[in-house]
Amino acid sequence: MTSPRTIVLTGASSGIGRKAAIALAEGGATVAVVGRNPDRTRAVAEQIGGVWHVCDFDRLDDVRRLADTLLEQHPRIDVLANNAGGLVSRREVTVDGYERTVQSNHLAPFLLTRLLLPRLLESSGRVVSTSSTANLMGQVRLDDLNWSKRLWVGGWRAYGTSKLLTNMFISQLAARSDIEAFAFHPGFVATGFGGDSASMRMVNMLTNGNYGISADAGAVPLIQLAGPTTIGVPSGTYFDQLKPFGRQAPQARDTLLAEAVWDRTSQLVGLPADL
Template identity: 40%
Template structure:
């Protein structure tokens, strides 16, 4: 485990920052790379955990993702673990400068692109790719391959649930295509965590859940959510967790915790074939 390079996106706050703290404690020889959107928060978390590097990227701009990948590549000749943990839920439908619906781009397209741009570095290391999903993937998610950008229908929660379901399909597609080449992909639901999630969304249920005293009862602590991510970052694929699976916190998800689309191999392939060109990647 000495010298492992561990990249955590969404690492400046919430479960990303908590996971970084726990990885630093469990594996002090690891070289942590903290990625966030806020200059100040990202630098502060990096200092706290003694990170080897930290970078700032705005996932609403895919050029930022390309620049981030170049910075990581210039700094490290291997990446042992990549946590695609950055994500958010937004309000009214907004299109990014890249022409994509913002929820879909931030939660799915940006990590999809980053992972592909780092594939050779991952193959040179332990090859671990962890996608943070959500219970909303099961509750409200439904991936419509012909409407990934929600041009036909949009609500903030539906767009978020669909993107988090897409995170699972992405992990499974990555496993199917690259596991034999040394990539160990997994997706997990960290649980409903008491963080600043949903700050840009005014949905009444989101406000009640995350911005009132109800959060103390209904949500788990950031420390617990961070430990669920750290479990995959510090564990050994094939021993502590199985690549290609979907997990609910630290345990394999049961059927009642899993969206049926997760088992649709034809859909996963169609999703991959449709998504890759959106970020300039050959399917």
């Protein structure tokens, strides 16, 4: 008898993560529900018969503890879906000394993926990361990954840059390992995303909350990419919803820069660059 697939899904306590957790569990997978809010995270896990883990991506030690727990509890991991992260309207620094957007959207999922990678490789697994079409407004500067030398402008440029970093990470992960790795833009989803952003509050007010696509629709590419089916495109591909080879900022095609980002990120999270 074939064992159920095990999927680790971060950012699973609400929005598209919650919808994907429910659908993937209904499809027969064992879902490790990872979230920041204990009550919501536990509620999703109990609803789907999964296990739950609380982790604050603003603390890299939390990520390390999460990885240790996951490796202890799950003898196989078939998919890691990096869906946690978000937009913050004011520049803030974490306890680790990094700007919150780059840490939660890039450094933390990079660290978690690297720590779980041997187990994923044992299962011929897959890594899926939630990105955004906002990567088009991103600009990576190796001398300013912490976004301390540029205007904040509501955090949107930093957010776009973090998603460009996500795409670079996925392309490098595919190039450096035998893992299947994909990034995707879920669409402009009407959820609680960017709740403290003045621009998002304005959009919500002007549209009376009727903007974007539903969380159900936004979860579709995550469900498909984390599911058991063959993807049919090269590892490292970025999807715009279900369409492969989505538009990316020009820097996404700069292999030398992506390699330098990998090396620098490894240094920041305390890992060797080589796998």
